[in-house]
Amino acid sequence: MSEEPVAWVIGGIDTSGGAGITRDAITLADISVHACVLTTQVANQSHSTMRSASALSIETLNAQWQALEIELPPKAIKIGAIANTAQALFLCEHVTKIKQYKSTSCFVVWDPVLVSSSGGVLSELSQQSVDALIAAVDIVTPNVKELSQLSGWPVHCEKSLLAAAKVLIARGAKAVYVKGGHAHWQSTAIDTFVSTHAVRIFQQPRDNMGNLRGTGCMFASALAGFVASDYDIQDALTLANAYLHKVRNASLLSTNSVCSADHIHCAELVGFPLTPVHYPSVRFGESDPIRRQTPMHFPRLTDTSLGVYPVLNDISQLEALVEAGAVIIQLRIKFGTQDDKSLQIAKAVEMVKNTPCQLFINDDWELAIKHGAYGVHLGQEDLETANLHAISRAGLRLGISTHGYCELQRIKWLNPSYIALGHIFPTTTKDMPSKPQGLDRLSRYVRLCGDTPTVAIGGINLARINPVASTGVSGIAVVRAITQAKDPAAAYHNLRQQMSGGEVISDVIDDDTDKVSTSVQHGLNHE
Numbered sequence: 001m002s003e004e005p006v007a008w009v010i011g012g013i014d015t016s017g018g019a020g021i022t023r024d025a026i027t028l029a030d031i032s033v034h035a036c037v038l039t040t041q042v043a044n045q046s047h048s049t050m051r052s053a054s055a056l057s058i059e060t061l062n063a064q065w066q067a068l069e070i071e072l073p074p075k076a077i078k079i080g081a082i083a084n085t086a087q088a089l090f091l092c093e094h095v096t097k098i099k100q101y102k103s104t105s106c107f108v109v110w111d112p113v114l115v116s117s118s119g120g121v122l123s124e125l126s127q128q129s130v131d132a133l134i135a136a137v138d139i140v141t142p143n144v145k146e147l148s149q150l151s152g153w154p155v156h157c158e159k160s161l162l163a164a165a166k167v168l169i170a171r172g173a174k175a176v177y178v179k180g181g182h183a184h185w186q187s188t189a190i191d192t193f194v195s196t197h198a199v200r201i202f203q204q205p206r207d208n209m210g211n212l213r214g215t216g217c218m219f220a221s222a223l224a225g226f227v228a229s230d231y232d233i234q235d236a237l238t239l240a241n242a243y244l245h246k247v248r249n250a251s252l253l254s255t256n257s258v259c260s261a262d263h264i265h266c267a268e269l270v271g272f273p274l275t276p277v278h279y280p281s282v283r284f285g286e287s288d289p290i291r292r293q294t295p296m297h298f299p300r301l302t303d304t305s306l307g308v309y310p311v312l313n314d315i316s317q318l319e320a321l322v323e324a325g326a327v328i329i330q331l332r333i334k335f336g337t338q339d340d341k342s343l344q345i346a347k348a349v350e351m352v353k354n355t356p357c358q359l360f361i362n363d364d365w366e367l368a369i370k371h372g373a374y375g376v377h378l379g380q381e382d383l384e385t386a387n388l389h390a391i392s393r394a395g396l397r398l399g400i401s402t403h404g405y406c407e408l409q410r411i412k413w414l415n416p417s418y419i420a421l422g423h424i425f426p427t428t429t430k431d432m433p434s435k436p437q438g439l440d441r442l443s444r445y446v447r448l449c450g451d452t453p454t455v456a457i458g459g460i461n462l463a464r465i466n467p468v469a470s471t472g473v474s475g476i477a478v479v480r481a482i483t484q485a486k487d488p489a490a491a492y493h494n495l496r497q498q499m500s501g502g503e504v505i506s507d508v509i510d511d512d513t514d515k516v517s518t519s520v521q522h523g524l525n526h527e
């Protein structure tokens with residue numbers, strides 16, 4: 001059996017290979033996802049014309065479904081062209097069932113291909129079957145024209161686009177992602193995600209779009225593939241958007257594409273998007289609070305070789321760690337009155353005065369300004385309420401938490417002093433709504449941050465610190481590994497030593513960080 005996650009693609013065969021399930025399978029292979037293909041119809045077409053299309057029977061569609069269901073269950077399904085109402089109702093019923101009885105969840109994308117990119121009408125579905133399908137799947141990915149057809153509303157500007165997407169939500173859609181590639185009113189390429197509780201706007205420079213076929217298929221199959229690879233929906237959308245941008249760039253640059261005929265391009269294989277240039281900038285809704293004003297810049301860090309970054313619950317361990325040589329320390333006081341916090345922050349600022357230690361205050365940005373701290377650390381939720389201009393005007397540095405591609409691409413707008421990347425391993429210090437990222441993702445995030453210093457956080461201890469350091473992060477933040485140590489300064493010293501090449505016992509992701517840490521500590525003591 002394949003080690004790769006499995007995604008099913010259900011749709012038409014485009015005989016030219018430019019779009020349809022052939023293109024879906026190529027896209028999934030390009031991002032290391034195993035594709036199972038179920039055919040709804042055969043569309044006899046070249047890149048420029050469609051001659052005819054013949055639908056497969058429900059029996060044949062069902063036979064394909066049954067052949068796969070037990071042995072190759074999908075983590076995600078991408079549905080493309082559906083030939084007729086009977087097929088739409090079949091898919092509705094089976095998607096609903098597979099989502100109900102599967103122990104692992106199955107994410108379903110419907111790319112509502114109503115007209116082929118070579119100009120042919122691919123399907124006419126009854127309103128009832130369209131509505132049922134919209135409500136059965138997890139996300140619908142129309143372009144502007146398809147959104148207008150599905151919603152029955154004219155779409156001619158951002159406002160009407162949002163209104164039409166909300167019409168689909170009101171009809172039972174869980175989420176809609178509108179591809180703005182051909183939206184004539186946009187000067188940049190803007191894709192809009194609308195769900196029952198969130199709006200995300202993805203923006204790319206408008207490249208010369210060329211005549212690349214199958215981009216809708218590629219986006220939706222890449223989205224299914226990234227969800228099958230365990231990315232959450234907003235990260236999968238960010239990655240699929242970046243993947244498409246990379247495909248477009250590569251395909252238009254290519255001069256020897258064998259598919260290039262009459263200026264119609266076939267997509268190049270490009271693999272996982274790794275470089276910042278392919279990634280969209282992201283806004284959390286039309287009125288994202290961090291976009292209230294022009295792009296901001298926070299002061300650079302004085303020393304960017306951060307090393308071990310102790311995150312302390314109060315000031316009791318601060319002096320010892322400053323003396324141990326910590327280049328950066330965070331005061332993260334979660335309990336107590338404002339008066340008590342104010343007192344501790346004032347004392348902390350005094351304690352690091354005339355030392356090289358860069359002191360960050362977590363959350364309490366007003367107290368940090370009041371007492372003249374070096375910097376402030378804020379999470380995504382804190383950004384909704386903090387006065388970023390006040391922090392910037394006061395000359396404080398800003399560190400920001402992120403937990404994946406989407407948040408990372410959102411906060412780049414602020415040009416923070418450092419970007420925190422978490423949580424890398426399981427942690428018991430706080431409840432995390434997201435999954436642990438692991439080392440491979442961490443390496444990729446570090447690359448995406450470019451010149452901005454990075455900090456890894458979450459479940460890092462003596463056993464794990466060396467592989468974390470190998471990813472190239474500028475700093476490694478720890479809470480328990482220092483605050484729960486008998487001798488915090490010695491723990492800091494050991495972590496720093498291990499970071500630069502000591503023995504590594506294990507790189508397992510488990511929830512037993514303290515045990516691993518203790519066993520390595522003993523190992524070092526015996527040396």
Ligand SMILES: Cc1ncc(COP(=O)(O)OP(=O)(O)O)c(N)n1
Pocket residue numbers: 311330332362363377378379380382399400401420421422430455457477
């Ligand atoms: C270095 C570093 N990274 C992440 C965090 C977490 O910040 P936030 O998401 O605001 O959560 P709280 O710390 O406030 O619980 C951090 N504090 N430091």
Ligand SMILES: Cc1nc(C(=O)O)sc1CCOP(=O)(O)O
Pocket residue numbers: 401402403421422423424426427428429430457458459460477478479480481
């Ligand atoms: C405070 C915090 N923020 C995280 C994030 O991912 O944003 S993880 C985390 C807890 C880190 O604690 P420990 O080193 O004890 O695992």
Ligand SMILES: [Mg+2]
Pocket residue numbers: 362363377378379382
């Ligand atoms: Mg916070």
